[in-house]
Amino acid sequence: PIVKLLKGQTLQIEAIARLGKGKEHAKFAPGLVYYRAVADIKTGNCEKPEEIAKICPKNVFKVEDKKLKIVDELACDLCLACVEASKNNIKVEDKKDEFIITIESWGQLDIKKIIDEGISEFNSKLKELDKKIK
Numbered sequence: 001p002i003v004k005l006l007k008g009q010t011l012q013i014e015a016i017a018r019l020g021k022g023k024e025h026a027k028f029a030p031g032l033v034y035y036r037a038v039a040d041i042k043t044g045n046c047e048k049p050e051e052i053a054k055i056c057p058k059n060v061f062k063v064e065d066k067k068l069k070i071v072d073e074l075a076c077d078l079c080l081a082c083v084e085a086s087k088n089n090i091k092v093e094d095k096k097d098e099f100i101i102t103i104e105s106w107g108q109l110d111i112k113k114i115i116d117e118g119i120s121e122f123n124s125k126l127k128e129l130d131k132k133i134k
Helices: 049-055 081-085 111-133
Strands: 031-043 061-064 067-070 090-105
Touching (some): 090 111
């Protein structure tokens, strides 16, 4: 509370509302949007699969029948710890045509509205660029 009022007391407030954009200041941003690459993992013949499964911080691998199996490829954050531990018997690269996008709303707008407004803003920037090119 700004102030506590007793019975019969009133408070008169004068305020100015200002519309802003997230690029002006973070306080105007409706949420957080980020993306990351999707890993493409190829396992070769690994000498110590138990060590590789333990060294992975995201638990991407598990050992079955003394062989290294990929359990959750989407969890991989491309740290390459498994590549170093396997002495390059495992190949980890990012897929060039896939990524994971995460959108976290802070409550001012719902996620669908954030996406719609982002696409609308992007389209207006493309139209502006097209005019400048012509």
